[in-house]
Amino acid sequence: MRAIDIVGPRRSADALLRAVHRAGSVHLVRFDAPRGVGPAVFAPPGPDPATARVEGWRDAVGELAAVLGGSRPDPTALVELWSAGEDRLAAEVVAAATIRDEAAALTGERLRLAAQGDRFAAYRRVIESLRTLVPHLPSLRGYGSTAIVVDARYRSAVPLIRDELDAVTQGRCEVVAADLPPDRAAAILIYPLRHADEVRSLLGGRDIEEVTLPESLAGVPFDELLPRVDAEADAIAARIARTDAALGALRARHGSRIESLRLVLSDRVAEARALRDSALSDHLVLVSGWIPADRIDDLRDDLADALGPAVAVVERSDEPGPPPPGAPVALANRRLVRAFEPLASFVTLPLYGTIDPTPLIALTFPAFVGMMVGDVGYGVVLLLLLVLAHHLWRRSAAMAVLWPVGLVTAVSTIAFGVLYGEVFGDAGRRLFGIEPLWIDRVEAMIPLLVVAVSIGAAQVALGLLLGIANALALDRGREAVGRGALLGGMVAMFVAVGALARVLPVEAGGLAVVAILVALVVSAVAIGMAGPVEMVGIVGNVLSYARLMAIGLASVMLAIVANRLGGLAEDVLVGALVAIALHTLNIGLGFFDSSIQALRLHYVEFFGRFVEPGGIPYAPFRSVLEAGGATAPGGRS
Amino acid sequence: MEEGLRYIAAAFAIGLSGLGTAWAQSRIGAAGAGAIAEKPELTGRMIVLVAIPETIVILGFVVGLAVLVL
Structure with missing residues (x-):
């Protein structure tokens, strides 16, 4: 760079x-x-009125693009507008304003009709629940009716309303009520029309929802209301469909160009800000x-x-x-390794001028997952699932990462499966006599634990070495010395353990203890009290790699349980189904948990020793023509 | 008798460290759920954070194994 x-x-x-x-x-x-x-x-440069003007244009066109929604930019229009002068863009914005008025009118109409449709749906619910009561209603000339809705908790208020209505109409009234699921109750009040105002004032000021029918339904007898409401609702639905069609036509006619104009105006604003x-x-x-x-x-x-x-x-x-x-920072790796860049920079991007951890995670992430799952059958299943997913979602951005990472992980799982002699747990051994090439995980727990912790020691030591290199690259001498002391202390600790286990001579143990003390002092001087604390942390970091063996052991045990349970069933089909279900669960759990654990080992134990956080991603000043794949006159595609 | 005590010790090592891990994960998980509700883009990072305390139970497992085997 x-x-x-x-x-x-x-x-x-x-x-x-x-x-x-x-x-x-x-x-x-x-x-x-x-x-x-x-x-x-x-x-x-100082504030520029032209910039404010273009920002205003972009916002106005952006609103219109949002209303028209979902249109893709037209590459030809993008090129044409991108090369246009300000006068031409101004004319486009004026034209867009006309379209915006039309779109706003249609959208407003759409909202009004939708609200009306909701009201009719509400009428319908009330009328439906009261319909059963209609046959009991007196049909008297000169009488009016009012429907009311109350919360179900206040249903007891209906008899009180009846008493008051009795008093107002001198007993010439009727009230019928019914529940309105889920939590309301409705009632119809029948009363002489001449008392309508008094009834209205009686209901006013209380927490009662009076169902007021629209004017078009005023005076319609109750038993004819439902068909009329349905007819009105159908008419509204038809008008909504016509409005949607008009909006769709507007979108088809102008959507792509408006979206292109919005993108070009966004570019102009970006250029003005860059000039600032x-x-x-x-x-x-x-x-x-x-x-x-x-x-x-x-x-x-x-x-x-x-x-x-x-x-x-x-x-x-x-x-x-x-x-x-x-x-x-722009990470630059070869094709296969590049797929691991999102994993490497997931927590933080490394600082410019420091070591890119991508090649390292590309090597050890699949190895760790493979070491934990380690089963030929499971690896083959993952491979088949990946091939299927790649076939279905070939163009997906996620697949560009998942495919290579998953492929390498599946191959690693199969390879470790061969080393462990595992095909769907112990099924391969029991059915075909497959033996492990290297180690039997169930029998050789301790050797595998030693291997896992040794891998941890190697990776943490490598992390400290790379940390020293990074500290030197960043001109941080004390940090480099501190990390060197931690590395020395870690090696001395292992020598001391070797001496205790009588693998190394006792004299080496004595020297190692002295070295540990020296490393503690040097690290404390170089990086403060964090040094000795980190020294203890390193022990935890190394032992943390025991999960490579522990998670794997859990995985193979569950596979063996699946086979045993399947074998217990008297019916072959039932046994096979039980085994398949448990293996499916184990495959899902195994790959998910192993991936999380492998990532965690990298982020916490390994990267924590050398990756310098805070890298700024390389974000080139790039026009929409690049994104849209269009070609400007005289430009590169 | 001694053999039985070894098994009990191993069970304590892995059982108590498992409880410790579970408690830590419950706190991180609850905080993580809140954080994800605010910022769904943190989901991946939170999954990794929830896995952090599992070192405790792994260490318990190692100690339990050492008690049984060594």
Whole structure:
């Protein structure tokens, strides 16, 4: 990654930013004036009314795009609009405003109709629940009716209302009530029409929902209401369908172009903001950024094509010492290893200039999962599932990572399965006499535990070595010494354990104890009290790798249980089903848990020793033309 | 008698460390559920965080095995 300054004439500032945007390879940063150059020479540009105007356009067009929703940009329109001048864009925005009015009217109509439809649905529910009562209603000329709805808890209020209604109408009234599932009750009040106002005031001011029918249904006899409500609801549904069709037609006619316009305006706003982070003198514009070293020549060519020889790309000279803060990180790995980059940078991206952990996790993650699951049958099942998923979701972004990572993991699982002699647990051995090539996990627990902890010791030691290298690269001498002391202390601890186990001579044990004490003191001096604490932590880190054996043991035991339970059934079919169900569970649990544990070992025990957190991802200033796959005149696709 | 005590010791080693792990995971899991409700993009990170205390039970397992075998 190289730090560059792009210098051009001030009058071409906008065109320069456009060309840099089109090139799509520069990670822009705020201009940082070199020593001795004050703000009087290079000052950031002040607020620009044109930027505010374009932002307003983008927001207005964005609202319209949201209303039209879901349209993909039209590549031809993108290219055409991207190259358009401001006047042309202004005309497009004016045209979009007309479409927005039309869309707003249709959307408003859609909302109004939907609300109306909801009201009719509510009427229908009330009428449905009261319909059974209708035959009991007196049919009298000069009488009116009012439907009310109350919360079921207040159903006892209905008789009180009846008493009051009796008093108002001198007994010439009727009240029928029914439950309105799930939690309300409805009632119809029948009373002489001349008492309508008094009834209304009687109901007013209480927590009673009066079901007021729309004007179109006023005066319709109750028993004719339901068909009329259904007819009205059908009419509303038809009008909603017509409105949706009109909105759909509007979307089909203008959606892609509006989305293209929105993206182009977003690009213009991004360019204006980038200019704000640049520096301007009386005659020059200066844009700072980072670019991969192998793309500098392409950038020079692109800028020369767009603006001629007046623009220069100047590389900042490397200064001795640690990498400058703010340098972005672009991990660059080969194809298979690249698939592991999301796993390697899942918790944090490493700082610029430090070691990329991706190749290491690409090697050990599949190995750890394979070591834990370690079963030929399970590996083959994973392989088949992956092939199926790859066939179904070939274009999915997740599959681009899952496919290579899963493939290597499945192969590793099969390989360890061969070493352990496991095919669906002990089924391979019992049915076909398959024997382990290396070790029987069930019988040789302790040797496998020693292997697991040894792998941990090796990986933690490697982490400390890489940590020393990173500390030196970042010019942090004390940290390097501290990590060196931790590494020395760790080796001494293992020597001491070896002496205790009488594998190594007793004299070596004595020397190791002295070395541990020296390492404790040195680490405390170099990195403070965290040093001795980390020394203890290292023991825990190394023992933590025992999970490579423990999780694997649990997995093989469950597989054996599946086979035993399957064998216990008297019916072959039932036995097979039981075994398949348990193996399926074990495959799911085994791969999920092993993956989590393998990741955890990397993030906590391994990366914690050397990965320097806080890397800034390389985010090149890239136009929508790149994203849309369109080609601008004279540009690269 | 001594053999029985060894089994009891191994059971204590793995049982108590299992309880410790479960308690730690319950606290992390509850906090994680809250964090994921606010920021669903933290789901992957939280799954890894929940796995962190499992070292306790792994160490208990190692101790239990050592008690039984060594």
